[in-house]
Amino acid sequence: xxxxxxxxxxxxxxxxxxxxxxxxxxxxxxxxxxxxxxxxxxxxxxxxxxxxxxxxxxxxxxxxxxxxxxxxxxxxxxxxxxxxxxxxxxxxxxxxxxxxxxxxxxxxxxxxxxxxxxxxxxxxxxxxxxxxxxxxxxxxxxxxxxxxxxxxxxxxxxxxxxx
Numbered sequence: 570x571x572x573x574x575x576x577x578x579x580x581x582x583x584x585x586x587x588x589x590x591x592x593x594x595x596x597x598x599x600x601x602x603x604x605x606x607x608x609x610x611x612x613x614x615x616x617x618x619x620x621x622x623x624x625x626x627x628x629x630x631x632x633x634x635x636x637x638x639x640x641x642x643x644x645x646x647x648x649x650x651x652x653x654x655x656x657x658x659x660x661x662x663x664x665x666x667x668x669x670x671x672x673x674x675x676x677x678x679x680x681x682x683x684x685x686x687x688x689x690x691x692x693x694x695x696x697x698x699x700x701x702x703x704x705x706x707x708x709x710x711x712x713x714x715x716x717x718x719x720x721x722x723x724x725x726x727x728x729x730x731x732x
Contacts, residue, residue: 679706
């Protein structure tokens, strides 16, 4: 038996399947099971009849309130996957670490040098930390991941974000 429920949320051109843990699904039903929709931001949202406003589903599940300064983050970066084990509470710094690589490498903070080796770097609190050069892209990525894990408690490597 699986530990989640699939619900349909309306989106501009039809519907999209949303994943919700069974416990949270039961709570959602007690809440009145309002219709779910996908907002222009791509997040699943529901209508709170008492507050008379939209609430992002992942923030509702995590119990986050407007103005609390915390962010609900999807570990696997899939905004429709609202199972509790895929959600975590982070600050803005932790949320910004949950991104994929950019540029000429498949990995974040890794780039080729002119000598043909691979360089690794990490940006932390506005400062760029150069971690050295490595013989291949994967070694440089491991060094960058290790340094991020050391410095940033909310960091989740790309390999662990994939569901």
